[in-house]
């Protein structure tokens with residue numbers, strides 16, 4: 001059975017009660033429109049913890065594009081049914097005033113320093129996005145309390161930002177362990193995303209090029225190429241002359257905590273792409289390490 005708690009106050013009480021009973025909690029923050037990618041996080045959380053908890057909240061603070069917020073897919077009943085089948089124990093939802101009871105309107109919410117990993121790449125192309133993620137995830141973590149929190153590697157830069165947040169919260173006595181899980185892909189290689197539902201059949205064909213470009217970087221890596229700028233050129237070649245409007249193609253050091261382009265040969269790398277297909281923004285990345 002999945003219980004639905006309609007506000008963070010009730011969710012916090014449930015989580016605290018379960019911890020007092022000695023249960024460990026695996027937590028997956030989401031914005032709903034659940035797909036196989038989310039369900040794989042739930043499976044992993046359920047296998048590594050006594051209880052699995054999910055939140056669904058479309059966070060307006062992280063949308064730098066109002067049209068994206070307005071068209072973000074939402075279907076709570078279907079999501080809850082999927083969660084029930086996946087064995088999630090508790091799902092909670094909320095509102096801006098539920099998460100930020102101290103403010104009267106959204107503009108009064110305090111901006112937080114979201115750390116060095118929020119600068120560059122997504123930070124450049126989606127100003128305010130990662131700060132908005134940081135603001136809400138801080139409240140989501142505070143609601144659930146000590147837990148393992150599961151995030152998909154697809155949002156690579158987001159995982160760096162939430163790790164930074166978890167580290168800060170640990171100093172204040174809250175033990176959140178961030179677990180990063182592999183990206184789940186369509187058979188075509190396209191990374192699963194709630195936004196994929198907006199793509200036409202023709203666009204789905206073109207979208208495959210993103211994974212092909214990342215795979216080309218992987219082949220080059222396996223042949224011994226270790227310089228970020230060279231790998232980026234190889235990736236760009238695959239995306240040339242197609243319908244995708246590239247925002248960035250980047251190779252970065254995944255262990256650096258900042259997203260500056262390294263000029264030294266890398267021992268390990270993260271290849272990342274962000275591109276528009278029509279009005280839909282797609283991101284993806286892979287680790288280069290073997």
Ligand code: PAF
Nearest residue numbers: 029030031059133136155
């Ligand atoms: O990855 C997401 O779905 C969102 O950024 C998150 C972590 C739920 C915060 O709103």
